[in-house]
Amino acid sequence: MKQNRSLFSRFLKVHFLFIFFPLLVLIFFTAFVPDSNEKEMNMLNLFYFTVLLFGFIIVAFVVISWLFFMRLRKRLTGLQEVMSFSANNNSFPEPISVQTDRMDEIDQLGSSFNWMIQQLEGSRKREYEEELLRHRLIANLSHDLRTPLTILRGLITRLNKESMSFEGQDSLAEMNHTITRVGDLMDDLLSYTLLSSGKHPFHPTSTDIVRLVRASVAEWYPAFEEKEIQLDVDLPTENTFYWEADPKWMTRVLDNLFQNILRHAAEGKYTNIVVDLEKELIIVADRGPGMDNSSYEGGAGIGLSASNYMLKKMKLKADFTSNENGTRVAIGRA
Template identity: 75%
Template sequence: MKQTGSLFRRFLKIHFLFIFLPPMILIFFSAFFGGSGIPKKEMNPLNLFYITVLLFGLIIVAFVILSWLFFLKLQRRLSHLQEVMSMTARDSAFPKPVSVQSDRMDEIDQLGSSFNWMMQQLEDSRKRAYEEELLRHRLIANLSHDLRTPLTILRGHVTRLNHESVSLEGQLSLTEMDHTITRVGVLMDDLLSYTLLTSGKYPFEPASTDIGRLVRASVAAWYPVFEEKEIQLDVDLPADETFYWEVDPKWMTRVLDNLFQNIIRHAAEGKYANIVVDAAKEQILVADRGPGMDNSSYERGVGMGLSTCDYMLNKMMLKANITSNDKGTRVAIGRA
């Protein structure tokens, strides 16, 4: 950017000329017109001293006033620029461009021009990121929807082969194929749910929620599933003790559904589930005696579901502390 003028150079030029020019003029007139037109009896040293002091006093006063006006104008321009920048940092919004005088283009105008260019680049980057995010969400949603058809066809062929006479090894392979198709379908559902959630398709509507009552309702809905899998339920849900969180009941129920579903899918062999509502600590505890999250089954199937839960919990100002080993997994949900 070419600089057409320098603010401080102009300041120094004007002020130094103002300081040295009047004394030079005074010396010039004193040298050439010193005695003409002025009675010599009035030009005594005392009067000359007073005139000199008065002249230099006027010069100093004028210099101070001129400097004060210059810095006042400078302070106003810098304050305006600082106010625009502060508004950007405070409101997280892109402001209107700062006015710049291209014919003057001093240091402050260059700073304003650079600020305008930076805001334009940030605005363009945000637009590109938003468009890329929309494209990614649309692509994932379309893929999740389109892949259901081939999975359904594969499951149909597996079901047909199950009615055919095949060897024991073939029957085991068909069973593994059926389980794999089911697992892929679940992963696609989790991916689609996470994509819709992060794109704002699931509205967040927080309300004061009775957590004890909500957990009891979720456990009651899942009880037949645990019973079918022969999983022993150890619950501690006191009816006379509860606490309230400012959360979305639908989101909180979805988080619990995901945790219970992980027990069914990956920890059913432990035949145990512990669900506790601790009103004193304001916590929800969900534990199992499965193989732990280091097990390959957990690694393949629980990642996207936990990412969805983490997103929901963060949005609701909550946090899940997970501890896992080969003896089981424990999830404690509490305030962040």
């Protein structure tokens, strides 16, 4: 950017004139003092004139400096207020006014600030459009892939009616299990996409946690029983505590944890569900192979990401402890 005028150059020029111009006048005046009997009186007058002149120079220097820095401070303060307003309100600031005919250092700073705002707004707009495109693409893929999965499941059902070896039946059962798993992963991906795009409504309210966990366990109990998983539940019968949370979102978080146990930790044949009133925690533990198992990592990542997103939105968190002896999840306040 071409610099037209310099604020500090003008400041130095004005101060140079106020300091050296009166001195030149004084030198010129003393050079032409007449040599007469009144020389002593003229010298006395010259002394007073010099004192007054230097006093004027000092006062003018202070006044001009004060006016300059007050004006400079006012312009910088205006720029700082615009920046602090955007920081406090989590929004982009409005462009500031710039005098293009002057374009000193402060105006150049304001012009660069306005250019930065334009670049950030353009970047945010592109990011928003890319996010919409990605969400639309994931939603369309999740919808379109259901058709071939449904066709494959129908073909497997038809093949099951045909006579075949035990190895063939096992292969068909594994194919059916894989199709179910892919469908569940697509559901998790679509759910996470809708959550991150704000399509799932969030309605926090004071929620009875013990009652919510009890209802969720009762709903999942038949599934655990079908897998022959021992369910060890320790829920308070009288006391409870409350979180400011969305009941539907909390239920989905628990559903994801229970579903992961059925998918990846059923071989442990044990699940422990505890509500700790003193620490205000929901604890879910199993005796599966742990999260380091490739099957668990490959199938639970998207669902856990969605759960973590919902917990963070509700100002909660999930602490995971996992090893070869099982996985423990403790949900509490963030």
